Amino acid sequence: MIGELNLGGVFIPWLLITALAAFAVSLLVRVLLRRLRLYRFVWHAGLFDTATFVVLLWITAWITSPHTP
C-alpha cells in the first residue's frame, strides 16, 4: 500500500491506484445492491457506501500487498 508506481517517470502513489480500483468495485457493488432492492434494509445509504468503500479498499490493499513495488 505504501510505495509508488513509476509510470514513465511519473511517480503515482500505490494508494491512489488501489483506491481507484476499490472505488470502481464499490460502484459495481452499489449497482448490484440496488438492482436487488437491498437498500431497503440499509438505514443510512451514504454511510453504508462509505463503509463498503473502506472495506473494499482494505481488501484490495491486502490482495495487492505482496506485489506492491
Place this chain on the structure above:
Amino acid sequence: MPRRLIFALANTGAVLVALYIAFARDLERPYWAMFTVFIIAKPILGAVRSKAAYRLAGTLMGASMTVFLIPPLVQSPILLCLVLAMWVGLCLFCSLLDRTPRSYALLLAGYTATIIGFSVVNQPETVFDTAVARVEEISLGILCGSLAHSIIFPRNVLREILGQIDSVVAACGRWISEALQTQSPDLLSAERRLTQIVTELRLQYTHVAFESSDTPRSGRLMRLLQQRVGLLLPVANDLLSAVRTLHAQGALRPAIAEYLQACSAWAACFMEPQALPPTSLRQQIDTALTRGCSAAGTWQAVVENTVLFRLLELIDLLADIRDLVTALNHPDTPSTALEDEVRWPDPGKYALTSDPTVAALSAAAAVLAVLIACVLWIQSAWPEGGVAAQFAAIGCSLFATLDRPAKLITSVMVGILLALPLAALYVFAIIPQIDGFPSLAVVLFPVLMLFSLMQTIARLEGTALVLAVGFSGGLALQSSYQANFAAFVNSNTAEVAGLLIAAIINVVFRTIDPLWNAQRIARAGRASVRRLVASDPPMVLAGWTSQMFDRMGLITSRLTTARHDASVEAGIDPLRDLRIGLNLAALRDGIRERVAADELACVVAAVDASYAIQEPKISGERIYVRIPTARAAKAPLPSEHIDKALRALTNTPPEQRSPKLLAALTSLRLNFSADPPPALTAPIK
C-alpha cells in the same frame, strides 16, 4: 433551522478538514481545496455529487491540456495566448450546446487551462507540478465536501421533487377545475407555472444518477410524469377553446354541461387518496362520444364531439399523473399497472434544444476578452496580468447562459471587492497573531459558518458563493505566513480588472434582448412544427413535445414581465405552436390510416404553408413587423382546407370516423378561426 445549521456545520467541517489535510501534506495552494468545498456545496446530495464529479473531470481535462500545450508554446507568448483563448472559446461553445449538468465539466476544462497556464508562464518548468497540485487540491476539496454531505443528513432529490410535485399537480387540478366551470381561465399564469414545474422536474432529475444509493432511479416514471404534466396544458387548452365555441353558439346541451361539471369536481381533488378515477363517468363519456361520432353532421355536433374527446384525454392524463405520483411515492411496492410497457411506453430521454448562434457569440466574446487581457498583460509588462486573463476567462464562461451576462459579472466584481476587506483583516491583523492549525480553525470558523449558512438560503446562494470564493482567494492561505501588502493588492486588482474586461466585452458584444431571444426561440419552435410535418419517417412525438416544452420554458423565463397579448403580437405563442403540432401529428396518423387522406394532406400542407408565411420579421431591437397580409391573403386559408376535410370526414361511413381525427381537425380549425364553417352549419344530407 436545525436543518440549515447542520448543513452549515457539515460544510464548515469539510472546509476545515480539507485545509488541514492540505497543510499536513504540504500542498502548494490549500485555498484551492477550500473554495472547491464551497463551490460544490448544494442543498441536495445528487447535485453535490454531480457537480463534484464533473468538476473533477473538467479539472483533469484542463490540467492535461496545459501540460500538453505549455512546454512547446511557452517561448512564443502570443501564440500561447491565442491557443489558450481559443481553447477557452471551444470549451465554452461545446458546453453551451450541451445544457445538462455535464456542461460544467467542459466549462471548467476551458478556464482551468488558463488558470494553470497563465500562472506558470514565468517558470514553465513547474507546469507539471502546478497542474498536479491543482488536480490534487480540487480532488481534496471534492472528496471532503461530497463525503461530508453524503454522510451528514443528506437530502435526496426524489423527496424534494415529490414534495413539490404533489402541491403543484394539485394546484393544476384546481386550475383545470375552475377553468371548466368559468371558461375564462387565467391561462397565462397557469402556463407559466406548468412550464416552470416541468423545467424544474427536468433540471432536478438530471442529478438523480448521482443520488445516494437508496434513492430509486425510476427514470422512466419521471420521464413519463414530465410528459403527462406537459400534455395537460395543450389538451386543456384545446378543450377550453371547444367549450368556448359551444358557449358562443348558445347554451350547452345538458348532458355535456353535466360531464363538464363532474369532470371539474373530480379534477379539483384528484390527488386526494379518496378521489378515485371516475371510471363510470369515463365510460359514459366514451359511449356518448361513439354515439355522437356516428351522428356527427353539424358543426355543433363536431365541436361537441371534440369536447367529449378532449375530456376523455384530460381524465386519462390526470389519472396517469395520479398513478405516476403514487408509484414514485412508493418505490418499493411496484405497481403492476405501471410495469405495463404498452400503456406506458418510455417516452425516451428528454431532448434539449440548443442554440449554436448564441453559443458561438458567447465563445467569441470569451476569446476576445482573454486576448484583450493578454495584450494588456504583455504590452504593459504587468506582472499580475496573467491573473486578469484568468478572470476574464472565468467571468465570460460562468455566465454565458444568460441573456445579459454583464450584470452578473459586475455583481461578482462587487462581491469580490466586498470580500477583500474581510480577507485583508484576516491576512494582516488576525493571522499574524495566531500559531498553528487549531487557532486558524477557530478564527476561520465564524466566517466559514456565515458563508455556509448563507448558502442554505436560496436567495443568497450566489452571493455566498462569490463571497466565499473571493474571501478564500484573498486569504490565499499557504503553509507559511507570507503577508505582503503590495502582492495582496496587486493580485486582487488584477482579478477585478479581469472581470471588468469580461463585463465590458459582454456589454458590447454579448448583450441580448430577452424579448428578441424569445422571438428567436419561438421561431425555432415554428420551424420545428414544420419539420414535424415534413419528417419521414415520422418523428417521435414524445421527443418533439418535450423539445417544444423546453422551448416554452426558455421563452417563459424570458418573458416574466411582458404581457401575454404583447408577446403574441410579437409572434411568440409557443403553446399555440405546440397544440397545432400535436394536432398535425394526429392528422399525420390519419393519413397513414388512409381515412380521407387527400383532404387531410391538403390541410397539413395548408397549415405548413401558413407557417411559412406567418414568419414575423424582426427588424431592429424592439420593432415587430408582420409580413404584409396581402401575400398571406393570396394563399387559401388553412381553415378552408380544414372545412373541406371535415366535410369529407363527416361524409365517410360512421364506423370509419375516428373521434381523434375529428377532434384534431376541429381544434386545429379553432386555432385559425372561431367562426363556424359555412357548409357545416347546416346538416349534410
